[in-house]
Amino acid sequence: MPVKRLILFLLCGGLCLWAEEEKGGSAVKESAAQEKLWEENSQQNPGIRAADVKAFYQEHAPELLKEWARNCQELPSQAANFLQQLVDGYQELQRTKAESPSVYQWQLRRLGNEIKLRQLGNEIKQLNAALLGKTATEQPTLVLELHQKKQELKKQLELTFEESQQHQQIEINRLEAEMNMLKRLLEERSANREHILRERFGALSGEQ
Secondary structure, eight states, X not given: OHHHHHHHHHHTTSSOOOOOSSOSOOOOOOOHHHHHHHHHHHHHSTTOOHHHHHHHHHHHOHHHHHHHHHHHHHOHHHXXXXXXXXXXXXXXXXXXXHHOHHHHHHXXXXXXXXXXXXXXXXXXXXXXXXXXXXOTTTSHHHHHHHHHHHHHHHHHXXXXXXXXXXXXXXXXXXXXXXXXXXXXXXXXXXXXXXXXXXXXXXXXXSOO
């Protein structure tokens, strides 16, 4: 599924989310290269409006748009694939939204959680790099910040894990309910075997 591929893309390091001083969801002015890639992608995906994809990620994951902008500048050979991952994820989420709003909301939270986890992880890496070769007494503020970020990451990992477990349990309960219903239908058909076969025979042969 495209959403899973997008999240796997995050987990495997496809997106190297950096700490941002600029917070919030303000739109980033696009370069000519970005506009060209959007145009080419729209031609490959005629049923998808670029404006809708941008608006979706601007609302739910603006960090991905910022990271894609950086890719266009620093890794132009990967930018088109990055953009297609975003478009595929958007398409799958829209299908999920139509089929199951509750699953859609969970997928949104899952995507947001993975972005948050990678941001925290990268912030910890940056702090570790800044503290390399230094003692705690030399950089007490950074040491404290590093400790806080580690605790935050651990807590976020626990929350993400528990939410995933809860969602999986809900899905298991749903599947079990469907299986029980199918078992009841099978039992009813078995109990009415002769009647079902007689009606079918009559319908095919014209003999009542």
